Amino acid sequence: PAGMILDRVSTRKVIIVAMMAAVLCTFAFAAAHALWQAELCRFVTGIGGAFVLLSNVRLASRWFKPRRMALVIGLIVTFAMVGGMVAQTPFTLLTDSVGWRMTLALDGLVGFFMFGVIVLFVRDFPRKQASVYAKQQRLLQGIGFFRALLRTIRNPQNWLGGLYTSLMNLPIFLLGAMWGIMYLVQVRGLSRADASLVTSMLFIGTIIGSPIVGWLSDRIRRRRLPMIAGTIIASGVIRMLMDVSHLSMTALLLVFFGLGFITSTQIISYPLIAESNPLTLTGTAEGLASVLIMAGGFTQPLFAWLMEWHWTHYYIKKIPFYSISNYRMTLAIMPVAFILALIIALMILETYCVGYHRENHSQENYITR
Secondary structure (H helix, E strand, O other): OHHHHHHHOOHHHHHHHHHHHHHHHHHHHHHOOOHHHHHHHHHHHHHHHOOHHHHHHHHHHHHOOHHHHHHHHHHHHHHHHHHHHHOOHHHHHHHHHHOHHHHHHHHHHHHHHHHHHHHHHOOOOOHHHHHHHHHHHHHHHHHOHHHHHHHHHHOHHHHHHHHHHHHHOHHHHHHHHHHHHHHHHHOOOOOHHHHHHHHHHHHHHHHHHHHHHHHHHHHHOOOHHHHHHHHHHHHHHHHHHHHOOOOOHHHHHHHHHHHHHHHHHHHHHHHHHHHOOOHHHHHHHHHHHHHHHHHHHHHHHHHHHHHHHOOOOOEEOOEEOOOHHHHHHHHOHHHHHHHHHHHHHHHOOOOOOOOHHHOOOOHHHHHHO
């Protein structure tokens, strides 16, 4: 429902409330002494996090022209991935130095500073577009909640875009968030420090790739072409990781960087969806896509189940140890996902970086159909 809320309520107010909830719950989590307290803090933080990317896309659709949307969203994802990087090795080192409670308290202080910046500088739309925003709100009130949701659900572009990003995001879900370090230590023979460095290249590749891919998509005025190319190249990169038995440290760094760089084509789905819906329903459409994108997280328990399918229950220092065949069979999820993403990309209609509201049909006609 975050997208539908953002369509109907001031984006600035939503961001302020969500950010304040996240900051307060970070401080509360640092001070928690009971499991239920920690769970409640994480739950509220997760609710606030549901608005993060959607609110940025909502603001970008109002402040930038459609032909700049992919670059802008690429930069947004870059900033987000910097946070993901900081949460890895730097956060771990700080925790080892001052303890997890103090680390989270410092995290909360940084969040409080960001909150102040948001209050001072974030605005819903340029002043000269106030009348346009008011008109959109009247149109949205006229269509009603359920009709708006139904129109969004009926648009296949929203489903296809969300599924594409979910599938292309699997390396982050699986290698970046969970299994990458274990794979590199147990199969490639790296130390945990070196493995952490290699998995960080996945985030660095996304950080660099997102604005470049976005800029390229805007430059050539195409969405489908880079999305299709991304699936094909990503399939080759992941096959290299799976099939080449001897890869040096340098080669592994390049492979993980390349995987993060090329799968950053996933960010093109966001401007594609924004361009495939009237501005009035941007948040609702992106919200539907986000549900599909986050559903990719369910591949994590699937990955774990496949890992244990033929596992011999062998432990080293109380840590499960998996064979090369365990990893090879389970990593096959990703090339399959990239093939499915290719099929989806071929089904997507090209928008040519032109918003729906700029085409032949006005928003009023769209809503009344």
